[in-house]
Amino acid sequence: MSDEPKNRPRGWIGRALFAMLLLAYPLSIGPAYRYWGFGAVDVRILNGAYAPVWWVWRVSEPAKKTINWYVGLWVPAMK
Helix, strand or coil: CCCCCCCCCCHHHHHHHHHHHHHHHHHCHHHHHHHHCCCCCCHHHHHHHCHHHHHHHHHCHHHHHHHHHHHHHHCHHHC
8 A cells, every 4th residue: 555645536526516506506596586586686687697597498398387387486476
């Protein structure tokens, strides 16, 4: 056995953080519209921030149903 420290790649940390961001971004749409979507922040800012999510909403019927359902959990007026 060697006394040298083992060089273990730390790339998995970056990949895990990236995966968490990819999951957290679309899941944050519900809370964002609940807390900031009605007067506190201009809705156009939120629409711009979530433009990729709204693009998927427009082009995919299953995504539209899923996004409507999820945002409806957070924003009762959306149900």
